[in-house]
Each structure stands twice: as structure tokens, then as C-alpha cells.
Amino acid sequence: MSEATVRRRVTSTDVAREAGVSRATVTYVLNDTPGQTIPQSTRTRVLEAAARLGYRPNSAARTLASGRSRIVLLVLPDWPQEFSFRHFLDEASLALDESGYSLVTYTRHPGTRGRPLWEALNPDLVIGLVPFDPDDVASIRGCGVTRLFPDPDESDSADLSMAVSAGPELQVDHLIDRGHRRLVYATFKEPPPYSLVLARHRAACDRAYTRGLPPPDLERIDHQDGSTEEAIRRWRDMGITGVIAFNDIVAAVVVVAAATAGLRVPDDIAVIGHDDNQTAAMFVPQLSTIRFDPSTLGRDFANLALHKLEGRPWQNPDASTRVTLVRRRTT
Amino acid sequence: MSEATVRRRVTSTDVAREAGVSRATVTYVLNDTPGQTIPQSTRTRVLEAAARLGYRPNSAARTLASGRSRIVLLVLPDWPQEFSFRHFLDEASLALDESGYSLVTYTRHPGTRGRPLWEALNPDLVIGLVPFDPDDVASIRGCGVTRLFPDPDESDSADLSMAVSAGPELQVDHLIDRGHRRLVYATFKEPPPYSLVLARHRAACDRAYTRGLPPPDLERIDHQDGSTEEAIRRWRDMGITGVIAFNDIVAAVVVVAAATAGLRVPDDIAVIGHDDNQTAAMFVPQLSTIRFDPSTLGRDFANLALHKLEGRPWQNPDASTRVTLVRRRTT
DNA sequence: CTGAAAGCGCTTACAG
DNA sequence: CTGAAAGCGCTTACAG
The missing domain is CATH 1.10.260.40 (lambda repressor-like DNA-binding domains)
Structure with missing residues (x-):
């Protein structure tokens, strides 16, 4: 010194x-x-x-010499609105860190110009929560990344899509079990339905099909003007009695509009939200919703990454143990 | 081929x-x-x-040879709940990308174990939205990072704290201008107040002081049980007529509880939210709140980064042009 | 105007 | 059990 x-x-x-x-x-x-x-x-x-x-x-020197950066890049399709996502990431980071990997998240939007992050980071593995489009696959591969997930060229039995689909499936099951046969899927008009919305809707459709019902339409409501009330009246006229909401905020808007339209919840129309966020318990009536365990999901994710990175054993998790129904007063 | x-x-x-x-x-x-x-x-x-x-x-080789990674690491203290934050990041990324830098975000929590990301990434610059604690500063420096912001060792006139403080200041100003002299600052009990809450509260206190009022107490309400009503009655007994809410969800809970407690909003008690999120316009009555322009803030951020990286000129932005009051029905 | 060469800080066969 | 040496893929004075 x-x-x-x-x-x-x-x-x-x-x-x-x-x-x-x-x-x-x-x-x-x-x-x-x-x-x-x-x-x-x-x-x-x-x-x-x-x-x-x-x-x-020096990590650059280490990466250059060893040919591995020990970085896992998680590509998020849209901004995740669920608060619990943070717990997911915490757990995933921690589990990867224990094996010497760093997790970097990268939120990609449709209109993004500019160099994608996989070019700057040399990740050992790029994981998307939804499939990559072909351009992205080419770009990722072009940067020397050999491992990506989901990999379009590889028929891999590994599957994490239950992380998205388990919730909607449970929503549908619950409404059907309560006796509802005509359902809609509700989301906001703005911002326009993004990939998570579409993925959840599709999961709901698939489940309805499995249960012998027609696929619920994707209805886009507006929370600013009074059009949600009209929509609800229209739904009633069509014989619809069950609303699957994309999330708890949508559910809350539907419930408020139903009340304004003079309908009783859940007797005239039942509504189930998703995420069990702070809004869900606050409303009168309190919202029925879906809760999932983000930490467990985080560990699932880390295990999948380590499977792809180092060939560790992997077994698809059981969806039903990752997600629970919180029945309150709107169903 | x-x-x-x-x-x-x-x-x-x-x-x-x-x-x-x-x-x-x-x-x-x-x-x-x-x-x-x-x-x-x-x-x-x-x-x-x-x-x-x-x-x-190959970015690792380039980093090793040139001594610069062209990565800017943005350290976020807690999970940002504002949806508009995505626009902030989009704009910041884009502006940095145009100068050849990649922006990586890193959400750090108090309990985080494991290797911090600055060790794996060799960033040219590490920026925090709130000051780093001394341990982090030592860790960052130890990884060979020479530029960080805010830098405790450097009395730098550059300042982005208005990004946090401008909103609360406007909340306080508005309530005072509406004739309220006794204020509280409300946030949720769970999760415990994190750094953004504390920073906003402190900004509100500073502003109240400037305007000749005592600092508003930080009141932590519970949205699950009925205790918020009791709190509101207590506030009324203390002569409090204005509630500064940490965000729109808190504001909504306060408004609902006030109604349940038999108080009229805004006549008996005025409430102002923050963020102008989807919840804000949906409530009856619609919430007065604060809107800020995330894109402009994103550009401010990128300019600050380029100032630190390459000595480009920098001038502190004018807070009042970054934030606007949205007066609706609760004030 | 262009190229040979040293060097960035590691890792990894390989020889002893 | 340990070290000399080559090599990872770039960048950067420097010499021509």
C-alpha cells in the first residue's frame, strides 16, 4: 500500500x-x-x-480461453406484470449461481431495433419463455450460441410450457366444475394482446376442447369507456355465464362492470382472475383467482437450464402441483 | 456449403x-x-x-483486447412495479445501442446471495437508481469496474434523483395547493417498504418542509384485514385531510376504505396516487395521480451513461417537465 | 495506405 | 504433483 x-x-x-x-x-x-x-x-x-x-x-479472458461464458440468457417476450415473477427469478438465479452460472434477463419487444443482447454476452444458453421466431434463431446461432431453448431443430421432450398453461387450465376446470358451459376469455384492449395473453388464451381453448366445450372467444375489453358493460350484456344475451380473466385487474374491471350492468356476481356471471395479486383480495367481492408458486417454477427453470448446459437429468414437472385455485367470492 | x-x-x-x-x-x-x-x-x-x-x-475477445466491454449494467434495487418502466428501458436501450453499448438490467434484492452480475459481465459502467452500499462499491471496484454511478468518491453534479423525487413533490404541492395542511404518506405493510418507497417518502418530506409543513408520517396499511378503515378514522381524528399514496393501488385501497368508513372523497379526505396505471382510471371515483414520461426519462438516463462513459456533455434535466399531475376525482 | 507482431488474461493439453 | 507453452479472437501501436 x-x-x-x-x-x-x-x-x-x-x-x-x-x-x-x-x-x-x-x-x-x-x-x-x-x-x-x-x-x-x-x-x-x-x-x-x-x-x-x-x-x-477476468471473465472476458476466461470466456475466450475456455469457450464458455457461464452466462444463461433468459429472453422475456413482454414485460411481465406479475409481481411474483421476481420470486421466480430470484430462485432461478440462485440455483444457477450454485452451479457457477449467471442469469441475465433480457426483455425483447416486437419493435426492438438494435443489437440483441446475445451478441454482446456470448451466452452459453439462450432460453425463451415462448418460442423464438426464425429470425431470432438465426441471429442467436450466428453469434456462436449452440444451445437454445426451445430449439426448433431439436425434438426435445423437455417442456416448461406448463408454467404458462397450468393456470388457464385450472381456470377453465373450475368454471366448468361450477356448472358453467358457455365461457369467454377476457383481456384488455390496450395494450394489444401480447404473447403471454395469447399463450394463456390458447391453453384455455385447449382445455375447453378437452372438456368437450367450444373454445372461449378472446374478448378485449376497454377499461376507460363504458364499453365493458355493453360487452357483458352481450355475453349474457349469448348465454355466457363464466368469464376467464387474463389477470386479476381484468377480472376486477369485469366485476365492476357487471355490477354496474345490474348483474349479480357470481350468480348471474362468474369471474375468475389469474395471479392472485394484491388487487385480488381487495375487491368487493373478493376475486377468485389462480395462485402459482413462483419459487418452485424458478427451480424448474434452473434445472432445465442445467439439463441443457450439462446434460443433467430432467423430468417434466407435474403441472397440477405448481398451481392452485384460490376460490373466493366471484365464482 | x-x-x-x-x-x-x-x-x-x-x-x-x-x-x-x-x-x-x-x-x-x-x-x-x-x-x-x-x-x-x-x-x-x-x-x-x-x-x-x-x-x-467475438465479444469476449474484443473485450479482452480492447479493455472495454461496451456493456452498461443498470442495477435495480427492487422489482419495479410500474408498467411504464418498460418504456423507460426501451428508450434507454435504444439510445445506448446507437452509441454501441448494450444495456443489461440487474435486479438486486437485499437477501441476494451468489456472485453479483458485475463480476460476470465486465461492464464498462455500473449505474444504480439508488446509491450503492459500501460493500457493493468495493465489490464493483474489485471487479475492475472504474466507472460507477452514483460514485461515492466523486462529487459529481450529475443527478438523476429527480426521476424519483419529482412525482412525490408534485403530489405534495397539489394537496397543499388544494388547501390541505395535514398530510400522511401511505404505503402497504406488505411487502415491507423497500427503497423506492423510502425514496419517494423522503422526497415528499423534503417538499413538505420546503412548503413549511411538518413531514408526513409514513403509514403502512394492510389491504387484507379491515385495519385501513381504523387507520383512516385515526387520521381524521388527527386532523389529516390529505393522503399521499405510494402508488395507485395504495390510493385505491385508501379510497375504498374511506368509503367504508363513511367518509366522502375528496371532501372529507383527499387521496392522490402515483404512476397513473390501469387501476387509476378504473375506480369509482377515478383517482387523481401522477403521470411521468418514461421515454424522456430513458433518454435522460442514456445521456447520463454516455456522459460517464465518454465524457459527453450533460445537463441535469428539469424535473417539472418530466412529470405531470392528472387530477381526477379524488382530490 | 496496409500488415506483422505483440498483447489482453485466462485455460488446457502436455511434458516432465 | 507442477510448470512451460500454445492458444482463444480480437485490438493496437508501430514499421514500412
């Missing part, structure tokens, strides 16, 4: 000199390289030297 | 060979390196060869 403290970054050469070994040995010790037999005394010497000097490997 | 298509990644050596020049020339052309005089014919040859081969520079 004196004028020697010209902030030059500590390198493995410094650690090697400090510990009296070669750079190779430093690497072996710090990375716990398998197949090397290094006596405990040397190990300790290296570890202590590294700690004393505050050594952090 | 045939068996030669063994997917080996295209390198600058390939491009150099294809164009009949050296690797140095390839770099100069593709990076538009200033101070090199390269004839248009050579430029075109290189550009065409690169395009034909689908060349993407």
Missing part, C-alpha cells in the same frame, strides 16, 4: 507470484479442476494469496 | 482471407477506427466479405 496502489487489476500472474506457483496451478485450484491432484498445502497457499490480493478472474 | 458447413464460428481471420486483407484492416473497417485512412474500395470489400460470411465479432 503506498504508491504501489496504482489501481491495476490483480491478475492470476499476481496470485501465482504471491503463492509461489505457476498460473496453471492457480487456475486449477481456483476452478477446482477435476483430474488434478494438488496437495492441500498448495491449495491453501493459492487460496490465501487470492483472498489477500482480492483476486477476481 | 456441403461438409464444409461444420459449424465453426466465423472469425476475423476468415473475413480477412475472404477480402484479401489483413486482420488489422478488418478491425479498422468494421469498427470505423478513427485516424485510419482506408480507401472506399477496400472498405466495401471487407464489408461485403463480412456480410457474406455472416461474421459476428
